[in-house]
Amino acid sequence: MGAVKTKRMPRAVREQQMLDAAVRTFGQRGYTAASMDEIAELAGVSKPLVYLYLNSKEDLFTACIRREATALVAAVRAGVGTDLPADRQLWDGLRAFFAHTAQHPDAWSVLHLQARTHGEVFAAEVTAMRDEIVTFVTQLIAAAAREAHRNPALPEREVAGLAEALVGAAESLADWANATEGVTARQAATTLMNFAWSGLGDLMAGRPWSPPEEEPLTRPAD
Amino acid sequence: MGAVKTKRMPRAVREQQMLDAAVRTFGQRGYTAASMDEIAELAGVSKPLVYLYLNSKEDLFTACIRREATALVAAVRAGVGTDLPADRQLWDGLRAFFAHTAQHPDAWSVLHLQARTHGEVFAAEVTAMRDEIVTFVTQLIAAAAREAHRNPALPEREVAGLAEALVGAAESLADWANATEGVTARQAATTLMNFAWSGLGDLMAGRPWSPPEEEPLTRPAD
Numbered sequence: 001m002g003a004v005k006t007k008r009m010p011r012a013v014r015e016q017q018m019l020d021a022a023v024r025t026f027g028q029r030g031y032t033a034a035s036m037d038e039i040a041e042l043a044g045v046s047k048p049l050v051y052l053y054l055n056s057k058e059d060l061f062t063a064c065i066r067r068e069a070t071a072l073v074a075a076v077r078a079g080v081g082t083d084l085p086a087d088r089q090l091w092d093g094l095r096a097f098f099a100h101t102a103q104h105p106d107a108w109s110v111l112h113l114q115a116r117t118h119g120e121v122f123a124a125e126v127t128a129m130r131d132e133i134v135t136f137v138t139q140l141i142a143a144a145a146r147e148a149h150r151n152p153a154l155p156e157r158e159v160a161g162l163a164e165a166l167v168g169a170a171e172s173l174a175d176w177a178n179a180t181e182g183v184t185a186r187q188a189a190t191t192l193m194n195f196a197w198s199g200l201g202d203l204m205a206g207r208p209w210s211p212p213e214e215e216p217l218t219r220p221a222d
Numbered sequence: 223m224g225a226v227k228t229k230r231m232p233r234a235v236r237e238q239q240m241l242d243a244a245v246r247t248f249g250q251r252g253y254t255a256a257s258m259d260e261i262a263e264l265a266g267v268s269k270p271l272v273y274l275y276l277n278s279k280e281d282l283f284t285a286c287i288r289r290e291a292t293a294l295v296a297a298v299r300a301g302v303g304t305d306l307p308a309d310r311q312l313w314d315g316l317r318a319f320f321a322h323t324a325q326h327p328d329a330w331s332v333l334h335l336q337a338r339t340h341g342e343v344f345a346a347e348v349t350a351m352r353d354e355i356v357t358f359v360t361q362l363i364a365a366a367a368r369e370a371h372r373n374p375a376l377p378e379r380e381v382a383g384l385a386e387a388l389v390g391a392a393e394s395l396a397d398w399a400n401a402t403e404g405v406t407a408r409q410a411a412t413t414l415m416n417f418a419w420s421g422l423g424d425l426m427a428g429r430p431w432s433p434p435e436e437e438p439l440t441r442p443a444d
Contacts, residue, residue, distance in 0.1 A: 030342065087423065116338055117345050120252065141422065148426040157405070161413040162422065164398040165391035172390020173383060183379070191383040199421025200363065200384065201309065201431065204370040209423065 015053050015063075018043045022054075023064045027106025031061060031118045062125060065115050068107040069129035075100040076133065086144030088212060091193050093140065094170065098185035098192075101174040108178060112171055130167065138163040166196055237275050237285075240265045244276075245286045249328025253283060253340045284347060287337050290329040291351035297322040298355065308366030310434060313415050315362065316392065320407035320414075323396040330400060334393055352389065360385040388418055 021043035025034040036057055040047040054060040079096025080089050101108040111129070115122040141162050145154045154162075169192060177188040190211065197209040243265035247256040258279055262269040276282040301318025302311050323330040333351070337344040363384050367376045376384075391414060399410040412433065420431040 123339050164394045165417045168394020169387035169391040172386045176386040195387045197421050197423045199419050201419045
């Protein structure tokens with residue numbers, strides 16, 4: 001809250017700049033090929049300062065994973081209004097997810113590709129985030145099932161399996177959307193919503209899920 | 223075709239035994255922790271013979287990935303009868319996939335966890351297999367769309383996205399099924415078929431997809 005003297009940049013701000021540069025470098029060049037020289041240069045600081053603040057390439061990469069995992073989970077949670085119908089909550093969550101991964105392709109590459117490809121320690125960091133998202137989606141599906149209050153209700157195990165399927169589908173589709181020229185976040189979200197909500201059977205029968213009419217068109221700036 | 227003298231085991235047979243031992247060890251202990259001593263012992267051969275035949279731990283792991291990727295793709299293809307309706311083809315393919323991953327959990331761990339966690343070279347091996355499965359599923363969905371011959375047809379890009387979503391969902395669910403006590407291959411396949419064919423909307427409305435009546439109960443032996 002207090003005014004900060006601007007002679008020197010506060011450490012917290014410098015660290016974020018280093019992480020910005022690191023996410024971009026790791027995401028675009030891969031963990032192995034990325035050099036600390038490159039990251040320091042992109043951040044506009046000396047390499048010793050990067051080591052002073054973030055300790056090692058491993059620790060820097062871990063800090064990137066944690067920051068980007070937190071940001072992704074926060075974006076999805078923020079996108080979902082809890083007082084809406086189940087399909088609308090799901091649609092909002094998917095839109096938030098694909099908007100975030102489209103706007104931050106390097107962060108998504110760090111989380112879904114780099115972190116899982118370079119050893120068990122990094123992979124475990126991402127697993128923790130994934131578990132949080134699966135739990136969130138499980139609650140969403142369980143709430144939708146309660147809302148529909150069908151009898152018999154969907155068994156708990158079935159709900160858990162459906163959440164795993166949905167998260168796996170979203171991850172796969174985010175990779176594909178980021179690698180495929182011209183696929184927007186909204187299109188990826190629509191494809192998955194059609195798949196997840198209406199199923200292939202309804203799609204084949206010409207009954208896709210329809211997004212709400214009042215939908216504002218928010219697209220990634222890329 | 224000719225009769226083989228059994229004084230010595232043919233090299234091809236020995237190699238398969240080494241690969242059996244390696245897949246089990248890599249799958250259960252992880253690539254890093256697995257030792258060549260352990261693999262040789264489990265295969266009932268000397269460690270120098272493993273190196274003579276398979277060259278290095280890296281080459282042995284690559285050979286495991288290739289063999290298991292080929293086996294998984296073959297199992298899925300063999301499970302699908304091409305003259306059946308689309309939903310039946312999809313169900314048969316999913317059942318074959320989950321039966322294979324349930325019956326060969328170590329192979330699935332090598333393919334979906336170990337190979338992707340230990341460097342870009344191994345990850346690329348698995349990507350080739352995954353691409354083949356995505357292509358197969360894309361053809362399946364495209365055929366189903368033609369069969370339904372709705373107008374307008376599903377655009378090619380939409381079909382590609384749906385295939386990515388389905389494959390990602392299947393991978394995620396196979397991990398979950400193998401890690402969750404008491405989930406059978408048939409249950410996993412049913413969960414995904416409900417999700418993929420009927421969608422959450424129909425499930426919530428109490429309209430799940432129903433497996434064909436004449437279904438024989440083939441379950442993994444675990």
